[in-house]
Amino acid sequence: MQATFSALAEPNRLQIVQLLRRKPLPVGEIAARLDLRQPQVSKHLRVLSDAGLVEVRPVAQQRIYGLRAQPLKELDAWLEQFRRSWDDRFDRFDAVLRAQKETGEKRNARNT
Amino acid sequence: MQATFSALAEPNRLQIVQLLRRKPLPVGEIAARLDLRQPQVSKHLRVLSDAGLVEVRPVAQQRIYGLRAQPLKELDAWLEQFRRSWDDRFDRFDAVLRAQKETGEKRNARNT
DNA sequence: CGAACATATGCCTTGACAGGAATATGCTCA
């Protein structure tokens, strides 16, 4: 999960992923479209690959990289736990503020 | 978007976010539960705050941090563009492989 | 086999960032 975040935290990698959304592409193509040097692209693809975000398929001397859904699905699942809350008031600050105040007051329980 | 990824790429920050999912908490509480030093927690909260993932509410001398839904919603929206694809075959490699081959062959068009 | 091409890897340098420890800031209350 956090591996996915790390991988996507890098701007170029995020772009690569978005670029691959449409269809798999060979390294050179990616480099060209994003105006990056080939070696860096290979390195980024390595990271994305390690994170499982991407998979390769060799065709002659080129390597076609395509997206893998799994990590994104996991990301989706991870978000689920938040979706529940954010509808019925994500910020029930008020409620908590009071509770917190109580807890904090336990310390000064001199007038109990 | 990428700001969100960066913020969540750090393990402790990811934990903080998950911890705050239930309810807002003061800094000290966060530090205690995650077994982190207070200064580091403050720093992480700063980053999360800059990313809009978190918001503060001062109560006496403590500061209660709570989650903000917006960035997560954006993340959700971002995922949308992938959800479309990943059902109907994310990896239409085969299709592309052929197309790619053609394109690649243009160069060697000796037998045309 | 040898040349041309596509991609991967290694080395180096630089900048960003996280943790540690000390300290500053802000608030409350007696």
Next chain:
DNA sequence: TGAGCATATTCCTGTCAAGGCATATGTTCG
């Protein structure tokens, strides 16, 4: 006002990751 908390900030250090460049690897084709 001064003491005591809760939190933020600063400075320092070590680590790690990204880009640049050169080069290795692997593949195709004549």
